Amino acid sequence: MAIWLTRSRNVTCHLNINLGLLRILTQSYGRSSLTTSATGRNVRIPPHVGLLNLAALFSFQRFESVKAEKQHDSEDHGDEKQALDFPGGRVTFTSHLRFISESPEKRIHCYRVLDDNGQTIIGSNFQKVSKEIAVKMYSHMVTLQIMDTIFYEAQRQGRISFYLTTIGEEAINIASAAALTLDDIIFPQYREPGVLLWRGFTLQEFANQCFGNKSDYGKGRQMPIHYGSNKLNYFTVSSTIGTQLPQAVGAAYSLKMDKKNACAVTYFGDGGTSEGDFHAAMNFAAVMEAPVVFICRNNGWAISTPTSEQFRSDGVVVKGQAYGIRSIRVDGNDTLAVYSAVHAAREMAISEHRPILVEALTYRVGHHSTSDDSTKYRSLNEIEHWKMARDPVARYKKWVEKKGWWTDDDEAVLRSNVRKEILQAIQVAEKVEKPPLMDLFTDVYDSPPPNLCEQERLLRETIKKHPKDYPLDVPV
Amino acid sequence: MANTLKRLGKWASSISKTRYYSTICEEQKVQQSGKTVNLFTAINQALHIALETDPRAYLFGEDVGFGGVFRCTTGLADRFGKNRVFNTPLCEQGIVGFGIGLAAMGNRAIAEIQFADYIFPAFDQASVFSLFIYFLLRKTKCRCCNLPGFQHGSTWVKVRSSVKLPSSDTVVGINLTVEVESLYGVLLNLISHIPVLRVDLLSGLTIRSPYGAVGHGGHYHSQSPEAFFCHVPGLKVVIPRSPQQAKGLLLACIRDPNPTIFFEPKWLYRLAVEDVPEHDYMLPLSKAEVIRLGSDITLVGWGAQLALMEQACIDAEKDGISCELIDLKTLIPWDKETVEASVRKTGKLLVSHEAPITGGFGAEIAASISESCFLRLEAPIARICGLDTPFPLVFEPFYMPTKNKIFDAIKATVNY
Structure with a gap:
């Protein structure tokens, strides 16, 4: 929760260039932090895992480039030269040549309430069911x-x-x-x-x-x-x-x-x-x-x-x-x-x-x-x-x-x-009979256009001539 | 320039190899008979041969690894390894796009789309062949002025329509329509680059896909979308009628220098059984076959529909009507000559296909023949095709261009 609050504040600092945008963002960030905390830990896992893993994985002090924009804007606070303003937002620079890993060190957790024996896991956070x-x-x-x-x-x-x-x-x-x-x-x-x-x-x-x-x-x-x-x-x-x-x-x-x-x-x-x-x-x-x-x-x-x-x-x-x-x-x-x-x-x-x-x-x-x-x-x-x-x-x-x-x-x-x-x-x-033949031609358009009307007419003539060719259970 | 020539030479030799195969097939196809097999086994044999004879051939698509949902690729991953025969992610546009890239690097890409009904996400990829040429041209550097193919100073050249080949195996006579905003020299440059570009493109992409009715497939497992693909410049559309045809035509498609799409009649996978020569043979593309001689009316069709048309011919014969039946095999570029020759003889034409009648490929045949044989035609050209409705489940027998619909149309046309 602390991380989330810090992050929202930093975002706020950054974006006061655009007041309209600021208003929208503070609103949505305020809401998101509330909701995430309300819905329990698991929803919050992805950002956590990302941060911890990358820190662990690379043992670098700075991990800005990995998580662009929102999360690490704080790092370049007060040092405009170290960040790039571009149409997609603001991204800080790093002097480390480093690629984002193709996979996190740990796989994303799987949220579970019931164990294999159908017992609720102690401390699990779930929606009560009547x-x-x-x-x-x-x-x-x-x-x-x-x-x-x-x-x-x-x-x-x-x-x-x-x-x-x-x-x-x-x-x-x-x-x-x-x-x-x-x-x-x-x-x-x-x-x-x-x-x-x-x-x-x-x-x-x-x-x-x-x-x-x-x-x-x-x-x-x-x-x-x-x-x-x-x-x-x-x-x-x-x-x-x-x-x-x-x-x-x-x-x-x-x-x-x-x-x-x-x-x-x-x-x-x-x-x-x-x-x-x-x-x-x-x-x-x-x-x-x-x-x-x-x-x-x-x-x-x-x-x-x-x-x-x-x-x-x-x-x-x-x-x-x-x-x-x-x-x-x-x-x-x-x-x-x-x-x-x-x-x-x-x-x-x-x-x-x-x-x-x-x-x-x-x-x-x-x-x-x-x-x-x-x-x-x-x-x-x-x-x-x-x-x-x-x-x-x-x-x-x-x-x-x-x-x-x-x-x-x-x-x-x-x-x-x-x-x-x-x-x-x-x-x-x-035992219910099949739909009538006319249903083949309905619903193709709101009302059957001339080509479909003509095709239906020809088909009915053929059925009269060769009734044995057609299933008996479809009403013609 | 020397490099260009060298590459051209390589290309020419690959073409002559193609012709060699063609000749073999024409000579040997009926001489040697093999085991009686069904259509999916014949396809399997063709794929086996294609992978065996060309180490740069690859086979891929959804569920291809375990043998495919129609068993066409059974045993191939075991035989040729997972690097050459493999499952792809479930993404048709990915499959065809991947195939184009593979082919552009000088490989033979054989891509499977599980059902023709699911091919539409790949349409974008399948219809960009002409634009793809454009891309390759840009990649090509002009040796004279060392400029990337299409850009000459500030001049921009657009390819308007794609490469047109007069016949399937002709190297010369490539007709590239280009719009040059200025500088005649750029055009010359371009022309000199065309062979280079074709070498890159010609390496081969074949898209295989089961199509057509199967008796209980409903809308998503029964469609015949061949006409859509006949609108793609540069793409060949091929449909076999039987196991023997399937093997020869598929091998011809795979080895054809142009991208091809090969629609397999899924109703015939198990149903159609025939003696299929075990050896490697090809049947020529863009060559129709008169499979039944007659004098009163010409019938043109392809794929599974031919079996019904043949039955109608037999019924008509009992009524004293002599029908000539033609298997078009390649829809585009189609063998107009054979159809024309037949219509000049009979004076009447009937075209039949499962796809919806309006805008179906039958319409193209009817229009072309009425243009070229107008004075010889004795009756309006008849079309017995699928309806302009979504392909239905319960109503399938009503939707289909049945034998009796064809038979009635034969009589009506002959007695016009």
């Missing part, structure tokens, strides 16, 4: 697991064409969703159906989408798992990687301009951080001061590509600082840690108009999708270890049980009910 929310989170995690298992089987039986599970990432899905409000706008990747589940998307709605029947909001035009809901502020999933990220920034900017008490929240994987869209989004978000929370599910694998072949940085969390974005790394399999981090991130994003990056460390226990067999590129032991020893649901269950909020009976009733409900949903979805 019994109601705690139990709801647990039951939704279980529901998500069962839904995944049954839908996966349905795909294997050929009843749906494709599926993709979230197994191993239930805590990120449910706990992050629980820390948000319904007004927050979600821009998902594709491994976050739990967020939609939490928001109230019914199992029947999930099934309708996967079966592409006429109750599917996408009108059967997209592959299974491409869910979306206007009502629940959940943008429709696209398979393309990372395209949702800059979109989330645009939406967040709109929320800010409309002075809404809400932020945009966007999810992506470790692989997604390699896409240009990720970098565009991070930079835009910082520059536009957009209230957006970036949640990276770093699950170790982008299909067959391990993170070691994806990036050489200390994961994803460190990328935030390079863009001027406050960031935190959390244990993605720790429900309470994810909940607390996202809760704090949301508060900061909205009240301070700033983006926040959350890197949740986890593991993709399932195959990439039903089109993948991950045993071709990773060991069964590795998968089993994460599935059994590090299951986020089992870990969180121990905590709710210890609280006295959950019993074996509750468990048995929940599992049996959810199972029944999902099987029922599948049976219903299967």
